[in-house]
Structures are given as structure tokens and as C-alpha cells.
Amino acid sequence: MIKHLKYLLFLSLFVSACSTTKYLPANEKLYTGSSVKVEDKDIKKSDAKAISSELNATVRPQPNSSLLGLRIKLWLYYKTKARKGFIQKFFSKYGEPPVLTSQVNLEKNSTIMQNRLQNESYFQATVRGDTIGKKRTAKAEFIVNAGPSYTIRSVAFPVATDNSLDTAVRGTMKESLLKVGDKYNLDVIKSERIRIDARLKEKGFFFFAPEQLIIKVDSTIINHQVDLIVSIKPTTPERAREIYTIRNIYVYPNYSLRDTSLKLNQAQFYRWYNLIDPRKTAKPYLFANTVLLHPNDTYSRTTHNNSLNRFINLGPYQYVKNRFEDVTPDSPKLDVYYFLTPYKRKSLQLELLGRTTSASYTGSQINLNWKNRNAFKGGELLTVTLFASTDVQVGGSNGGFNVFQYGIQPSISWPRIIGPFNIKADNAYIPRTTLTLNYTSVVRSKLYSLNSFSGSFGYSFKTNVHKLNEFNLLEITYVKPRNVSDLYTDSINNPNNRNPALKHVIDPQFTWGPSYAYTFDNTTEDYRTNSIFYRGKVSLSNNIYGLLTGADTLGGKAKTFLGSTFNQYAKVETELRYFHKMGTGSKIAARVLVGVGLPYGNSTILPYNQQFFIGGPNSLRGFRARSIGPGTVDASSLNGGFIADQSGDIKLEANLEYRVKLFSIVYGALFTDAGNVWNAKPHQAGGTFGPNFLSQLAVDAGFGLRFDATVLVLRTDLGFPLVTPYSTNGASRSISPSFKNAILNIAIGYPF
Numbered sequence: 004m005i006k007h008l009k010y011l012l013f014l015s016l017f018v019s020a021c022s023t024t025k026y027l028p029a030n031e032k033l034y035t036g037s038s039v040k041v042e043d044k045d046i047k048k049s050d051a052k053a054i055s056s057e058l059n060a061t062v063r064p065q066p067n068s069s070l071l072g073l074r075i076k077l078w079l080y081y082k083t084k085a086r087k088g089f090i091q092k093f094f095s096k097y098g099e100p101p102v103l104t105s106q107v108n109l110e111k112n113s114t115i116m117q118n119r120l121q122n123e124s125y126f127q128a129t130v131r132g133d134t135i136g137k138k139r140t141a142k143a144e145f146i147v148n149a150g151p152s153y154t155i156r157s158v159a160f161p162v163a164t165d166n167s168l169d170t171a172v173r174g175t176m177k178e179s180l181l182k183v184g185d186k187y188n189l190d191v192i193k194s195e196r197i198r199i200d201a202r203l204k205e206k207g208f209f210f211f212a213p214e215q216l217i218i219k220v221d222s223t224i225i226n227h228q229v230d231l232i233v234s235i236k237p238t239t240p241e242r243a244r245e246i247y248t249i250r251n252i253y254v255y256p257n258y259s260l261r262d263t264s265l266k267l268n269q270a271q272f273y274r275w276y277n278l279i280d281p282r283k284t285a286k287p288y289l290f291a292n293t294v295l296l297h298p299n300d301t302y303s304r305t306t307h308n309n310s311l312n313r314f315i316n317l318g319p320y321q322y323v324k325n326r327f328e329d330v331t332p333d334s335p336k337l338d339v340y341y342f343l344t345p346y347k348r349k350s351l352q353l354e355l356l357g358r359t360t361s362a363s364y365t366g367s368q369i370n371l372n373w374k375n376r377n378a379f380k381g382g383e384l385l386t387v388t389l390f391a392s393t394d395v396q397v398g399g400s401n402g403g404f405n406v407f408q409y410g411i412q413p414s415i416s417w418p419r420i421i422g423p424f425n426i427k428a429d430n431a432y433i434p435r436t437t438l439t440l441n442y443t444s445v446v447r448s449k450l451y452s453l454n455s456f457s458g459s460f461g462y463s464f465k466t467n468v469h470k471l472n473e474f475n476l477l478e479i480t481y482v483k484p485r486n487v488s489d490l491y492t493d494s495i496n497n498p499n500n501r502n503p504a505l506k507h508v509i510d511p512q513f514t515w516g517p518s519y520a521y522t523f524d525n526t527t528e529d530y531r532t533n534s535i536f537y538r539g540k541v542s543l544s545n546n547i548y549g550l551l552t553g554a555d556t557l558g559g560k561a562k563t564f565l566g567s568t569f570n571q572y573a574k575v576e577t578e579l580r581y582f583h584k585m586g587t588g589s590k591i592a593a594r595v596l597v598g599v600g601l602p603y604g605n606s607t608i609l610p611y612n613q614q615f616f617i618g619g620p621n622s623l624r625g626f627r628a629r630s631i632g633p634g635t636v637d638a639s640s641l642n643g644g645f646i647a648d649q650s651g652d653i654k655l656e657a658n659l660e661y662r663v664k665l666f667s668i669v670y671g672a673l674f675t676d677a678g679n680v681w682n683a684k685p686h687q688a689g690g691t692f693g694p695n696f697l698s699q700l701a702v703d704a705g706f707g708l709r710f711d712a713t714v715l716v717l718r719t720d721l722g723f724p725l726v727t728p729y730s731t732n733g734a735s736r737s738i739s740p741s742f743k744n745a746i747l748n749i750a751i752g753y754p755f
Contacts, residue, residue, distance in 0.1 A: 023074050023077045023078050023081060023101070024139035024140065025139075026081045026101075027101060027103070027139060028103075031103050031104070031105060032103065032104045032136055032137075032139055032140055032141040033067070033101055033102070033103065033104070033139060033140045033141070034064070034066050034067075034102045034103055034104045034106065034107055034140075034141060034142070034143070035066050035140045035141065035142045036066045036142050036143075037059055037062040037107075037112075037142060037143040037144070037145065038059065038142065038143075038144050038145070039054075039055040039058045039059045039062075039116075039144075039145045039147060040055070040144065040145070040146055040147065041054050041055055041147045041149060042146055042147065042148055043147070043148050043149045043150065045151070046149055054120070054147065054149060055147075057119070058116045058119065058120075058130075058145065058147065061112070061115055061116060061119060062107075062112050062143065062145075063112065064102050064106055064107065065102070066102050067099055067101060067102050068099065070666075074099075076097060076098055076099035077098070077099050077100075077101055079097050079098040079099070080098030080099050080100055080101070081098075082098075083098055084098075104134060104136070104141040104143075107134070107143050109132035109133065109134070109143060109145075110132070112132060112143070112145070113130040113131060113132045113145060114130075116130040116145060116147065117129060117130045120147070120149055122188070122189035122190065123152075123186065123187075123188050123189070123190075124152040124153045124154070124186040124187040124188060125149040125150055125151075125152055125153075126150070126153055126222060127149075127150030127151065128147065128148065128149045128150050129147075129148045129150075130145055130146070130147050130148075131145070131146050132144065132145045132146075133145075133146075151227045152186050152187075152227065153186070153187045153222060153227045153228060153229050154184055154185065154186055154187065154227065154228055154229070155181060155182065155183050155184065155185050155186075155187060155228070155229055155230075155231060156183065156224055156228035156229060156230055157183060157230045157231070158179060158181045158182075158183065158230075158231045158233070159230070159231070159232045159233065160172060160173045160175075160176045160179075160233045161173050161233065161234055161235065166244075167244070167246060168203075168208065168211075168235060168239075168243075168244045169235065171202075171203055171206050171208065172199060172203070172216075172233065172235065174202075175198070175199050175202040175203075178198070178202070179195060179198075180194055180195045180198060181195055181218075181231055181233075187220070187229050192218050192231075193213075195218065195233075196213040196214075196216045196218065197213050199213070199216060199233075200212065200213040200216070201304065204302075204303070204304035205303050205304060205305060206246065206301065206303075207246035207247050207248065207301040207302045207303070207335075208243065208244075208245070208246060208247075209247040209302045209327065209335075209337060210240070210242045210243045210245070210247075210329075211239075211243045211244075212243065214236075215235060215236050215238075215239040215243055216233065216234075216235060216236070217233075217234055217235075217236050218231055218232065218233050218234075219231070219232040219234065242329070242335070245335040246301060246302075246335060247301070247302045247329075247335040247336065247337050248299055248300060248301050248302065248335065248336060248337070249296050249297065249298050249299065249300045249302065249336070249337055249339060250298060250330055250331065250336040250337060250338050251277065251298065251330075251338045251339070252275065252276040252277060252294055252296060252297075252298065252338075252339045252341075253265070253267070253270060253276070253277045253279055253338070253339065253340045253341070254276055254277065254278050254279070254290050254294065254341045254343070255279050255280070255340070255341065255342045255343060256278065256280045256284050256285040256289070256290075256320075256343050256345070257280055257282055257284045257285075257343070257345060258324070258342040258343055258344055259344060262342075265279075265340075266279050266281070267279070269281055271287060273287035273288070273291075274291065275294070275297045275298055276290065276294045278290070283380075284345070284377070284380065285319075285377070285380050285381075285382070286379075286380045286381045288381065289317070289380070289381050289382045289418075290314075291419075292313060292418065292419050292433055292434070293310055293313040293314050293317060293433070294310060294341070295307075295309055295310045295313070295429055296310060296339060302337060306429065307325075308431070309429060309430055309431040310341075311323055311325060312431035312432070313431060313432075313433050314341060314343060316418075316431075316432065316433050317382045317418050317433065318376055318377075318382055318384050318416075318418060319345050319346060319348070319376045319377040319382055320343045320344065320345055320346065321344050321345065321346045322343070322344040323341065323342070323343055323344075324341075324342040324344075325339070325340065325341055325342070326339075326340040326342070327339055327340075328340070345376075345377070346376050347376075348375060348376055348377055349373070349374065349375050349376075350373075350374045350376075351371070351372070351373050351374075352370075352371075352372040352373075352374070353369070353370070353371055353372075354368075354369065354370040354371075354372065355367070355368075355369055356368040356369075356370070356392075365394070365395055366392060366393055366394035366395065366406075367392065367393060368390065368391070368392035368393075369390065369391055369392070370388055370389070370390045371388065371389040371390070372386065372387075372388050373386070373387045373388075374386050378415065381417070381418075382417070382418040382419075383415055383416065383417055383418075384415065384416040385413075385414075385415050386412075386413070386414050386415075386416075387411070387412070387413045387414075388411065388412045388413075389410075389411050390408075390409065390410055390411075390412070391407075391408065391409040391410075392407070392408045392409075393405065393406070393407050393408075394406040394407075404447055404448055404449055404450050405447070405448045406445070406446070406447050406448075407445075407446040407447075407448070408443060408444065408445050408446070409443075409444050410441065410442050410443035410444060410455075411441075411442050412439065412440065412441045412442075413439075413440050414437065414438065414439040414440070415437070415438050416435055416436070416437045416438075417435065417436040417437075418433045418435055419433070419434065419435075419436065420434050420436055420462060420464075421436040422436070422462075422476075424462065426462070426464050428464065428465075428466065430465065430466070430467060431468075432464065432465035434462060434463070434464035435462065435463050435464070436460075436461070436462050437459070437460070437461060437462075437463065438458075438459070438460045439458060439459050439460075440457070440458045441455070441456070441457045441458065442454075442455070442456055443455040443457075444485075449488055449490055449491075450487075450488055450490065450491040451484055451486060451487045451488060451491050451508070451509050452484070452485045452486045453482055453483070453484055453485060453509065454482070454483050454484075454485050455480070455481075455482045455612075456479075456480070456481045456482075457478075457479060457480045457481070458477075458478075458479045459475050459477065459478045459479070460475065460476055460477050461473065461474050461475030461476050461477070461478075461518075462474050462475075462476075469523055469524055469525050470521070470522070470523055471521070471522040471523075471524075472519075472520075472521055472522075473518075473519070473520040473521075473522075474517070474518075474519050474520075475517060475518045475519075476517055477515060477516070477517060478514070478515065478516060478517070478518055478542070479514070479515040480512060480513070480514045480515075480610070480612060481512065481513050481567070482511065482512040482513075482610070482611075482612060483511050483512075484509040484511070487509055491505070491509075502638065502647055502687075503686050503687050504638070504647045504648070504649055504650060504687075505647050507608065507611050507650070508611055508647065508648070510610070510611060511567065511568065512570060512610035512611060512612055513564070513567045513568065513569045513570060513610075514544040514545070514569070514570045514572075514610055514612075514613065515544060515545065515569070516542065516543040516544040516545060516546065517542075517543055518540060518541065518542040518543070519540070519541050520538065520539065520540040520541075521537075521538070521539050521540075522536075522537065522538045523535070523536070523537045523538075524536045524537075526580070526582060531584075532583065532584050533581070533582070533583050533584075534581075534582045535579065535580060535581050535582070536578075536579070536580040537577075537578070537579050537580075538576075538577070538578045539575075539576065539577045539578075540574075540575070540576045540577075541573075541574070541575055542572075542573075542574040542575075542576075542613070543572075543573055543574075544569075544570050544571060544572050544573075544574075544613075545564075545569045545570065545571045545604075545605065546571065546573065548564065548569070549562070549569070549571040549604040549605050550604070554569075554571060554604040554605035555604060555605075556604070556605055556606065556607055557607065561605060562605055568605065569605055570602070570605065570606045570609070570610045570613075571602065571603060571604040571605040571606045572600055572601060572602045572603065572606055572609055572610075572613070573600070573601050573603075574598070574599070574600040574601070574609070574613060575598070575599050575600075576596075576597075576598045577596070577597050577598070578594065578595070578596050579594065579595050580592070580593070580594045580755055581593045581594075587664075588663060588664030588670075589661070589662065589663040589664065590661075590662050591659075591660070591661055591662075592658075592659075592660045592661075592662060592753075592755065593657075593658065593659050593660070594656075594657065594658040594755045595656070595657050596654060596655070596656040596657075596678070597654065597655055597656075598615045598653065598654040599652070599653050599654075599683075600613060600614070600615070600652040600653065600683065601652070601683055602652065602683060602684065607684050607686070608652060608682060608683070608684065608686055609652045609683075611650060614650035614651060614652060614680075615650060615651050615652070615653070615654035615680045616628075616629040616648060616649070616650055616654075616680065617629070617631050617632060617649075617654060617656060617678050617679060617680050617701075618630045618631045618701075619748070620718075620720065620748035620749070620750040620754065621750065621754045621755070622656065622676065622678070622754075623656070623676045623677070623678055623701055623703055623722070624674065624676055624703060624705055624707075624720045624722030624746065624748050624754070625676065625701075625702075625703020625704065625705060625722030625723050625724040625725070625745075625746055626701060626703060626722070626724055626746065627746060629648040629649055629650070630649060631649060631678075631679060631680070631701050631728065632649045632650070632651050632679050632680035632681065632690070632728065633649060633650070633651040633679075633680050633681050633682050633687060633689075633690035633691075634651075634679065634680075634681050634682070634687075634689045634690040634691060634692070634696075634699055634728065635689035635690070635699055635728050635729045636649065636687055636688075636689050636690050636728075636729065637727075637729040649680070650680060651679075651680030651681045651682050651690070652680075652681065652682050652683035652684075652692075653680065653681045653682070653683055653692045654678070654679075654680045654681075655678055655679060655680075655696070655700070656676070656677070656678030656679075657676070657677050657678060658674065658675075658676045658677075658754065658755060659674065659675050659676075660672050660673070660674040660675075660754070661673045661674070662709075665708075668710055668711050668712055669708060669709070669710060669711075670708070670709040670710075670711055671706070671707070671708060671709075672706060672707045672708075672709060672720070673704075673705075673706050674704065674705055674706070674707065674720070674722075674754075675702070675703065675704040675705075676702070676703050676704075676722070677700045677701065677702045677703075678700060678701060679696070679699050679700050679701055679728050681693075681696065681699075689729075699728045700726070700728065701724070701726060701727055701728050702724075702725045702726040703722045703723060703724050703725055704722070704723055704725055704740070705720055705721045705722035705723050705745070706720075706721060707719050707720035707721060707748075709753065715751065716751065716752050716753060717749075717751065718748070718749070718750045718751070718752065718753065718754070719747070719748070719749055720747075720748040720750075720754070721745050721746070721747055721748075722745065722746045722748065723738075723740040723741070723744060723745050723746075724738050724744055724746075725737065725738055725740065726738065
């Protein structure tokens, strides 16, 4: 009965939405859209199609929106019009009044199209419009005779003379957007003026403007060609022709709108700039990395913009206002003023988080963050975070062994390089030095508890907008078990189904050494058809100390440092993501991850916190988190069904995903994943990396929805395991897709 009611409701809605024309005023027709036909036979079909598509987009007004032929918004408009009920008022804001044919001005639209064509080289174009009507609806039709297109025969720039402005304009000629043989295009001409102006701003022409350039067009040339002549308008004022240099620079670190006086008599000179800070809120050296302009420098817009970006990226300042003042009429000089409005120096923030994992854990976390944005008046960001979390398993295969964590993480970040290194850069990005400490207590109920101490000291700097370098001089980690239950110990020592991964989790870990990571990312540039993200990282631990002491665990020469056995390894991680736009709202996304850790000397396996894991919502979505590997090991058959987090020294993973916009903020995806982890040296039967590694890959496929609200992306993926790395009782490794085996992943953000 309910099923029939659903069909009846949908049918009634369909009929109602289709019959919106019955509400139209007398002698009016509903406007249903437009079409543009190009009748010129001399135009290529591809050009005619492009012209038709471009001009059709200029027609105004737009017709009423529809979904599958149903004008839902128009129907809502009529149904809620003049209604006073709450429901009617609620839905009325989604309604849309009818667009009538009488509202379409054919002559005005034709003129706009004709002007557009003339601006794009079709000087002889004509457009005429008409309406084609039915009983209650009508559409607009426009007929285009474009005529021949005009191409550029020559481009002339000013001749280099003693006039510095003429010479500077001519110096930009090699990078001109105006190319011989291209079609005439007014938008390109406007862009050329902006380009020339931008180049002149790098040469000190502070008061020049694009409007002071004129590009003359001679269209009397035979064979439908034009000559373009770039010149400077005679009315250009004298100061726009001058090259300006910098005289004095003033920085106000504690500016507010109530400040009305420049207080130049209180200026404190430091190196090449002046600090006006009566309350002593900042150390003078704070701005040495941000004030990139110097006295007697020729004005450069790029250098100026980079300085503004650096002021914002310093951290303590919320707003930056800038002013240039023409100070010497007898010679072109500028005084520069930077007015900085600070944030509140100290802040306290409470965060409450909720999460769920594919291993049937539901968790929450609380973070208490205290920040001091200018701790020692040198732009230092001092942060102290207290955190606690709990992950409770309400079902699944891990027997309800819940996980609790708590800890503290203090850190300090300096907006400069601290130490013997000198990184010179004049871009928009400030190099930083960061010191971080961390203590975490991990408690897995009924099993074990661990103490984890870590710290790092290093640098991060960007050479340009795409390239990030992160160099840690020292990373230290010390993990030691605090308590291990008899239940867990018995699981480790069980001779029937022993799993070395259980013991490795609680092994003491002591690592220290440097690391370097390089990241290239141009995925934020939406105009690109193809974009990539690449990250590579190299980590070392105790390499020199291990060699000097002759550490060799396999040879019976295990060494210690400060009474603790240390880990020795070299580790390389790489990740490459590739994105290809296929059209409006659809793209192909691919990712490859390769990680290799080589334990040696004092270690035969990577420490647990440095190993690789696979599976879960951001990895292999058809398998539970950290449940795959190493190699052909079937973790579910060990320890009575308790699945420890499986790990390895080597990782290989690949993901392929097709993403498409369905409607509004809803996106769909089809995906497939493959990968596994392995040990570098024999520790567990079937878990060592070997020549047959490709046949040991786990494979899954599935589909999902993404709700992309820009500031937050909620993702649901349903993954189906297709191939496992192991076989059960001699059965095939292949699995027939079924909802019984499917894994539902709910996560925040895209998987990559």
C-alpha cells in the first residue's frame, strides 16, 4: 500500500510540475530558452559551434530552471504564492517567478551578440532574432551572419629613445600577447595593456596605469587583416613617466584606527627601516624578513606584494594596511608606510571531535589549545595542546578492546631560521624554525599501555608557491611499554596461532636522526587540465652512531645508548597524485604510494611507529583499517580472531577514482584500490618482500558519495574486496562482490 502511495505522490507531483503554464497571465507565453544558428558557410564547423555556444550564453534573461523537464521552482512559486502558512512561507524562498517571452528583448540581445562578434575579429557580423512559439511556450532564435574574421598582420611598439617610458614599453615586446596571424580580439588587447603595465611596475613606474596605453587598429589592410600600433597616450601625466625609488620605510606594529598621527619623531631606525612602536610590542629584528624593499631600491610591485604577504604570514598580525607617499617633487622618491593591526596576543580554544573507523571503532577527542602569537616579541608562536581521546568498538572482530589516549604537545615556531643556516629568499613565504615536543599515553583496555615521548627541531621554507622544503635536523622518538596484561602476553606466546605483530606493538622504540621532505603541489590552480601533487621524504636513524659503535644485532653485537637499545634504519617515502579534468564537474584522480624502510645494524625490523600500514577509508576501502599484510599473512586467522594492526617495512599502494558532480553539492565516485605491505627481512611466514610481490596485492573496488560544502566534505564510500593477498583453506584469493563483504567508510575530506 505504501509503495503505491509513493508512486501516486510522484505522479501527482510530475503532473503538477508539468502544468505550470496554466497559471500564466492572458496572452503571455512561458520563455523556454534560446538557440543560435550560424548561417555563414565560409566558417568552419568547429568555429560555428564555438560561436553558437558562446553567444547562446549571453542571452538574457535565462529561462526557468528545470530538473528532468520539471520546473520545480516555478511550481513552488505558484503553490506558495499568497499563502500564509508556515510550510508555504518556508518553501516560498525556493520558488522562482515565471520568465515570460515578453521579457526577452530580441533587439538588445542581438546587439550584444553583434558587439561580441566584432570584438572577436568578425567586424562585418550581423545578428537578427525572432521567437518560435507553441500554445503556451516560446523560445528565442537568433540567426548569425558572422562574415570574415580579421587576423593580425603586424604589431608595432614604440621606438626605443631617450624617453625611458618608451624604452621600457618596447622592452616588454618579446612577451607580447599580440601575435602575428592570430585573430583580432579586444579582450586580448585589454589583457596586453594590463600585462605591459605589470611589467612597467617592476621597473619603477609607480604611477603608470593601463589606461595610459593606446593600441590603435588599422583595419583597411587587404585580405581581412589588421595592423596594431602600441603607443603611449600624449595626455599621460609627467609623474607616470618617471621611475620611482624608495626613500624611507616606516613600520607600525601596533596600529589601530584611533591612531591619527604618524609619530615620525618616535621612529627607531633598524638596519634599513624605521620602527614606530611606543609600547615596545615587537623587537626591531622581527621585520627583517618581511620588509623586502630597501632605500634607493627601484620600486617593484612584486617585491612590494611579497612584503605584504610576509607581514600576514608572520602570524601576530591580523590586518596590514600600506601607503606610499610621493615625497620629493624635484626627484621621484617614495616613502613607504606599513600599518599592522595585531591579533589578540593570547587565546584559548576548545575542540570537540567525533569520528568513526572502518574497524568498527567510534570515538571522540577533546583538545584544549593555548596560543601566544608573539611570545617573546619576535613573532614566536607558542602553542600548548592538551588532548584526550577514546575509541570504543561497538562491534567487529577485535573483541571490544577499546583505545584511550591522552597527552600534551608544546611547540614553538619562529618566523626565521634559527641556527647556522642562511636561506635567502625574496618570495612571499617566510622560512620558519619549529621545535615540537610531545608526550602521549596509549591505553588499550585489557591489553597494554604505552608511554611515547617525541620531539623534533627543524626548518620549513618555500622556494615558490608550488615547492615546500622541510628539513628536520633532529627527530627523536622513545616508546616504552608501561603495563602489559597476561592476556596480551599469552596471545603473543600462543604456539598455535602466533602473530609477531602483537609483540612488535609493545617493543621498546628509540630513534633519533634527521629527515628531509620535499613537496610539489599545483592542484590549487583550478584552471589546469592536469595537475599533480608529489611528496618525497627521507628519514634516517642512528646511522653514524650505529656505524661507529659497530652495531650488528644478527652478529650478536646489539648496542645501547643511555641504557636503551636504539633503532637503526634508512627510510624513503614517496607519494604521487595526478588529477585530470574531463569536463565540467568530472575528473580522474590517481595516486601511487611507495615506501621502503631498510633496517640494518642494530635493527632487523623498523620500529612500529615507523612502519607502514594499509587499508581503511583513506587507503584500501574494501578492507578494514590496518588489516592487510604483511605479504600473504591472514591476520584474521591468528589470535582467535583478534586482528592486530598489521604493519610492514615496505609499502606499495595505487588508487584510481572517477569523480563526477551529480547535483548541487553532491558528487559521486567510482574507485578501485590495490596494495599491500611487506617486511624487508624474514620475520613471519609469507610476510617477506620477494619477486612475486605483484601477485600478493589486495584489490578492491566500489562507489561513493561526497557532500562537498567547500568548508567541509563528508564522504561515504562502499568498498568491495575483490582479491585478497591470502587464500583460506586452499580457496581462491578472488572474492565475488557482495554486500555481505562490503565495507562502509564514513570520513571527512577526500581520500586523496
